[in-house]
Amino acid sequence: AQKVTQAQTEISVVEKEDVTLDCVYETRDTTYYLFWYKQPPSGELVFLIRRNSFDEQNEISGRYSWNFQKSTSSFNFTITASQVVDSAVYFCALSDRNTGGFKTIFGAGTRLFVK
Amino acid sequence: KAGVTQTPRYLIKTRGQQVTLSCSPISGHRSVSWYQQTPGQGLQFLFEYFSETQRNKGNFPGRFSGRQFSNSRSEMNVSTLELGDSALYLCASSPIDNRNTGELFFGEGSRLTVL
Numbered sequence: 001a002q003k004v005t006q007a008q009t010e011i012s013v014v015e016k017e018d019v020t021l022d023c024v025y026e027t028r029d030t031t032y033y034l035f036w037y038k039q040p041p042s043g044e045l046v047f048l049i050r051r052n053s054f055d056e057q058n059e060i061s062g063r064y065s066w067n068f069q070k071s072t073s074s075f076n077f078t079i080t081a082s083q084v085v086d087s088a089v090y091f092c093a094l095s096d097r098n099t100g101g102f103k104t105i106f107g108a109g110t111r112l113f114v115k
Numbered sequence: 116k117a118g119v120t121q122t123p124r125y126l127i128k129t130r131g132q133q134v135t136l137s138c139s140p141i142s143g144h145r146s147v148s149w150y151q152q153t154p155g156q157g158l159q160f161l162f163e164y165f166s167e168t169q170r171n172k173g174n175f176p177g178r179f180s181g182r183q184f185s186n187s188r189s190e191m192n193v194s195t196l197e198l199g200d201s202a203l204y205l206c207a208s209s210p211i212d213n214r215n216t217g218e219l220f221f222g223e224g225s226r227l228t229v230l
Contacts, residue, residue: 035218045205045221091158093219103171104148104219106158 002027004094006107013082014115021077021110023092029053032096034068034075035104040088051075082114117142119222121206127228133194136225140187140208147189148219149181152203161204164189193227201229 003026013019025034036048049059051068059066063080079086089111095104120139128134140147149161160173164183181191187208193200203226207219 033217037219037221043203044223045207045219047218047220050218103160103163103173105160106150108157 002094002096002103002105004092004105004107006092006110008110009108010111010113012113012115015083016081018078018080019082019112019114021079021090021092021112023075023077023107025073025075025092025094027094027096029096032094035093035095036066036075036077037091037093037106038088039091039109045091048077079112082112084114087112087114119206119208119220121204121222121225123225124223125226125228127230128196129230130196130198132196133192134196134227135190135192136204136206136227138189138191138206138208138222140189140206141210141220144208144210144220145187146209147183147187148207148209149189149191150205150207151175152205152224153201158205161191196229198229201227203227 005024008022011019032053034051038046038048049066056068056070065078067076075092089109091109092107093104119141122137138147146165148163151159151161161175161179162169162181163171167183167185178194181189183189203224205221205224207221209217209219
């Protein structure tokens with residue numbers, strides 16, 4: 001069965017600090033996809049990144065970087081030099097193939113406060 | 116390019132009533148997924164439709180149903196409303212084909228309050 005665990009419920013940092021959001025997943029499939037989404041106070045979930053299970057290369061996009069490690073089933077998200085605009089709830093998600101369809105499940109989310 | 120559009124944005128119903136929510140996906144997206152978001156349960160997967168067929172279903176009672184039309188627009192229906200159905204209902208579309216999976220593009224949601 002699929003499962004996504006975001007152990008950090010809330011994180012509070014001061015602007016310009018670096019912050020890492022943790023994500024641990026479980027799946028029996030060998031082919032799966034991992035995602036991060038951002039939900040700002042306005043409420044609309046915004047896609048940030050997708051990683052395929054067969055591509056463990058880390059990725060950097062501006063102040064955002066993602067570390068995917070299959071050995072520990074983790075897909076962590078780091079924001080460098082955080083800004084107030086980064087304040088939001090961040091969700092990690094997992095999707096795998098399921099008899100012709102797909103089903104994406106989400107972690108509980110981590111609420112990030114940047115002061 | 117227009118995003119995912121959900122209507123109505125807000126609605127108030129009483130217990131026992133039924134409700135229909137509508138979702139227009141991004142043009143060209145053929146997959147539509149529905150999620151229920153509550154403070155206690157987070158983002159819960161309801162179902163996913165592709166080419167008018169329900170391919171995946173979450174663990175919700177039969178009171179929750181949905182459908183997709185030939186133009187990819189989707190509706191979900193909740194019958195015999197209960198207080199616990201109060202939530203933000205999110206629709207997401209995805210640019211996927213029959214085999215692959217991709218990121219989800221979310222609408223702003225329909226906030227349902229059951230009194």
